[in-house]
Amino acid sequence: MSDLDRETRDALAELLLSMADDEFVLGFWDSEWTGIAPILEEDVAMSSVSQDEIGHAKALYELLAELTGDDADRIAFGRPPEGYRHAALMNHARTDWAFSIARRFLYEHADAVRLESLAGSSFQPLADLAVKMRREETYHILHFDLWLRRLAEGGDDSHARLAAAIERLWPDAQAVFAPLAGEACLVSARILPESLEALRARWLEVVGTRLAAAHLPVPREGARPEADGRTRRTDEFGWLHGEFTTVSGSEAGATW
Amino acid sequence: MSSKDRVWEVFRQEAEGDPMIHGGSVKAPDEELATHYAREFYGRRQESERLWIVPREAITELDDPDLLKPPFDRSFKRPGGFLIKHKLEAARERAGSPQVEEVGE
Numbered sequence: 273m274s275d276l277d278r279e280t281r282d283a284l285a286e287l288l289l290s291m292a293d294d295e296f297v298l299g300f301w302d303s304e305w306t307g308i309a310p311i312l313e314e315d316v317a318m319s320s321v322s323q324d325e326i327g328h329a330k331a332l333y334e335l336l337a338e339l340t341g342d343d344a345d346r347i348a349f350g351r352p353p354e355g356y357r358h359a360a361l362m363n364h365a366r367t368d369w370a371f372s373i374a375r376r377f378l379y380e381h382a383d384a385v386r387l388e389s390l391a392g393s394s395f396q397p398l399a400d401l402a403v404k405m406r407r408e409e410t411y412h413i414l415h416f417d418l419w420l421r422r423l424a425e426g427g428d429d430s431h432a433r434l435a436a437a438i439e440r441l442w443p444d445a446q447a448v449f450a451p452l453a454g455e456a457c458l459v460s461a462r463i464l465p466e467s468l469e470a471l472r473a474r475w476l477e478v479v480g481t482r483l484a485a486a487h488l489p490v491p492r493e494g495a496r497p498e499a500d501g502r503t504r505r506t507d508e509f510g511w512l513h514g515e516f517t518t519v520s521g522s523e524a525g526a527t528w
Numbered sequence: 529m530s531s532k533d534r535v536w537e538v539f540r541q542e543a544e545g546d547p548m549i550h551g552g553s554v555k556a557p558d559e560e561l562a563t564h565y566a567r568e569f570y571g572r573r574q575e576s577e578r579l580w581i582v583p584r585e586a587i588t589e590l591d592d593p594d595l596l597k598p599p600f601d602r603s604f605k606r607p608g609g610f611l612i613k614h615k616l617e618a619a620r621e622r623a624g625s626p627q628v629e630e631v632g633e
Contacts, residue, residue, distance in 0.1 A: 311533075313554050313565040320568050415564055 280461055283454025284395060285340055286357070287464060289347070290452060290502055291386070292332035293358035296348060297509070298379060299325030300516050304366045321412055328405050335397055349520035353505050353513040360444035363506040367437070370423055370430060374437035375445075376416040378479060382448040384409055385475045394462040417482065424486035435488050442491040446472065447501025469496065536562040537587060539580040540570050548580055559583075 276284065303322040309315035333344040361379060366372045387409060390402035423430040449472035458464040476493060483490045520526070533555045539548040551570045556562035559581070566581045590596065 311555070313556060313561075313568070317564060317568045320572050411564075411567070418560055418564070 276461075279454060280457050280463070281339060283452065283457045284398075284463055285336055286452050286454060287458060288332050288336040288339070288398070290357045290359075292329045292336060292347075293356050294362060294379070294383070294448065295325040295332065296329035297356065297358040297362040297512070298375075299323070299329060300512055301362065301364075301366050302372060302376070305369075305372065310369055317415065321415065324408050324412070328408070331401055331405070335401060338397075345520070349517050353510050354503075356505070356509070356513070357502045359447040359450065360501050360504055361441060361447060363444065363504070363509045364441070365508045365512070368433060370433035371437040371441075373416060373419045373423055374434055375441055376412075377420045377482075378438070378441055378445040379448065380409065380412045380416050381478050381482075382445065382475050384413055385471050385478065386448070389465050389471055392462075392465045394465075398463070420482070420488075421486050424488050431488075438483065438488060439491055444501075446495075446497040448472075448497075449475070450497040450501030451499065452502075472497070532557050534558075534562075535584040536566065537582045537584055538566045538570050539582070540576040541578040542576065544577050546577070548578070551576075551579075553584070554581075 299322045302318055302325075305322075306315065306319045309318050329348070330344065333347050336342070337344040337347060361375060364371070364375070384406070387402045387406045391399055391406060393399040393402065420434070423434045425431075449468040451468060452458070455464065455468060459467055480490045534557065535553050535555055536559075537553050538551045540551040541548050554562060554565040554569055556565050562581050562583075566579050570576055570579055
């Protein structure tokens, strides 16, 4: 890791942080379904995939900590809300089941496109981690594609709620591919084998096809993700941040 | 829980070559979700090599005591009913092989 120049290392740190925060914050939002998911079996399933995301976040924070000489727990829990770099898609509360499914569908496919590309990263530890994460994400894709279809075909109410959620989340979902500081540097070093804009084009194709197949309206492509797609924060996220830092904030440096 | 939900019996194999053992059941409206839930309940901790997910109505149950536990002495149907200990000892003596662990009753 030491053979990276400073500029490349900083850009890589930004990429790792953005991915880790996506997984971390989404994992916390959807763990809110524990105990109240629509059916008992789904309760376990949703909690389990949320735990998977926290597991992926942990691996990414650890890789980042190794790169920058920091501590994974401190990065995960030791920042103020404005220090997080998750995409604006993860700024929203879980809302209703259709909303959570819509977000998962949009995110899982974005993550899949990102991981597929990073499996070929010239930064070997990230390539190895991407390969490992993809194996677990296979199930996530199956599960949320299935729920998207079920809700789309589940009657007028669920179809309408799902379509409205997709519409509302669409602009913020683009932010998964918001440009990163130092992105050009990562692309030229082939740490990120393709630009985020190229990945976004592939994602648009995948989700467009699947939405159409489920007879859901496909939102217009819209503008490129805004520059603050990974820095703007909401009160809803502020609340979640308060929740997930309760334990770490109650006694600094505590271990168990 | 919808009335359309069906019960699926889940069998699991702990290691390649092991027998499939009944793990429990899940409720799900179709095979696809049943498969996901079986995975979550009986495989998410990497404890299973393989799962079989079977709709409960596909199982033929036999629990008639007249067929399974008839009142007469059935001990002659068990292999343990035959005493071979002394025959085995004699055979070993003839063959001159060392005494190994006891076999049979």
